[in-house]
Amino acid sequence: MKVLLIIPAYNEEENILNTVTTIKEYSEEIDYIVINDGSKDNTLQILKDNNIKHINLVENLGIGGAVQTGYKYAYENGYDIAIQFDGDGQHDINYLPQICEPIINGQANMCIGSRYLDKTSSEFQSTFMRRLGKNIISMIIRMCYRKKITDPTSGFRAIDRKIIELFSKEYPVDYPEPESIVNVLNERYKIEEVSVSMNERQGGTSSIKILNSMYYMFKVSLAILIDSLNKKKVK
Amino acid sequence: MPLELTVALIVISAIYLILIFRAIKKGKMQISFSIFWILSGFGLIIALIIPDLISKISKILGFSVPSNMMFCVTIFIAFLLIFDLTVKLSKESKRNISLVQEISLLKNRVEKLENGEKNEKV
Structure with a gap:
């Protein structure tokens, strides 16, 4: 099974080297590709200087467009599993076997690393507002699909070849994490969740600012x- | 409507039409997009040349004042136009994203090939 880690990076000069080094330390064998989403800082220079495999987007596309580029790359190069892995150091590479397992076993087409599945294991569960937000998104997905997704905004997820194909053709731009889940459910593919813990952001700013979260919630709900x-x- | 006002409005409509045709000629606007603008210009002139056209139509349709009908029609058309533009814009931005992705993927492949595949396995 060919596995690819897709690492979207936008203005991640502080974290990206660390993230990639951790991956290489974890396993030299593993394939990864960093998608530099038109960063304005030194991200590209760092990628070049350290000989990190990367695709440089000529314009900034946002997280959805960046991740989709990775899926297109995975599709063209015949990967069986593609894993989205954020470049900001939030995700822990040690959960790689767990997150791939349901897909390798054929139990699921998509596997999401959830912070909330097992409450005790996760140190970082983010702020109250964000938890409230993800609860509302969860509830809406549950209402529409009778499927419980505990962490719909998690960016740590693995998908199989079928969904790589689906995503390389069509991937949501606006709120890619929750919306892509809905797209997968629309096609009646199976989604599993595994419990992971995530680290506090090591630097940079989250794409979801707390002040905007209410508006974000409204738009995401509508989009779903x-x-x-x-x-x-x-x- | 006083003659002076009618003449002034016809002149303005004519200038409006000239501006549209100039834009099309210079290639600033695609023909398919310009149809609406050309029609609107001619429509204005026809409404001005034929006396009482607007007031008669509005009477038939049951508007109490002709200006009410004009506002109603104009706003309706404006909404349709904006809707159409929003659809076109969304389509366009989707194509844009796809283009950026393909170019970036190609650039990546070209670089790899230029480096004689030696960076293939880093």
């Missing part, structure tokens, strides 16, 4: 409800 209209009928 709209996406859910495209649910495939059971034949």
Whole structure:
């Protein structure tokens, strides 16, 4: 099984080298690709200087467009599993076997690393507002699909070849994490969650600012409800 | 409507049409996009040349004042136009994203090939 780690990076000069070094320390064998999303800081220089495999987006596309580039790369190069792994050091590479397991066993097409599945194991569960936000998103997905996703905004996720193909053709731009889950459910593929713990952000700023979270929630909810209209009928 | 006002409005409409045709000629606007603007210009002139056209139509349709009908129609058309533009913009931005992705992927491949595949396994 060919596995690819997709590492989107936007203005991650402080973290990206660390992230990649950790991956290389974990295993020399593992394939990865950093997607530099038109960073304005020295991210690109760091990638070049340290001989890190990367794709440099000529314009900034946002997280959705960046990750999709990775999926396209994975699709073209015949990878069986693609794992999104954030470049900011939030995700822990040691959970790699766990997150791949449901896919290798054929239990799921997509596997999400959840911070909330097992409450005790995770040190970083983020702020109250964000927890409230993800609860609302979870609830909406549950209402529309009768499927419990405990951490719909988690960016740590593995997908199999079928979904690589799906995502390389069509991937949401606006709120990619929750929306892509809905797209997968629309196609009636299976999603599993495994418990992971995430680190506090090591630097940089989160793409979701707390002040904007209410507005974000409203838009995400609406986006999910709209996406859910495209649910495939059971034949 | 006083003659002076009618003439002034016809002149303005004519200038409006000239501006549109100039934009099309210079290639600033695609023909398919310009149809709406050309029609709107001619529509204005026709409404001005034929006396009482607007007031008669509004009477038939049951508007109490002709200006009400004009506002109603104009706002409706403006909304349609904005809607159409939003759809086109979304389509365009999707294509843009896809182009950026393909170019970036290609650049990556070209670089790899230029380096004689030696960076393939870093």
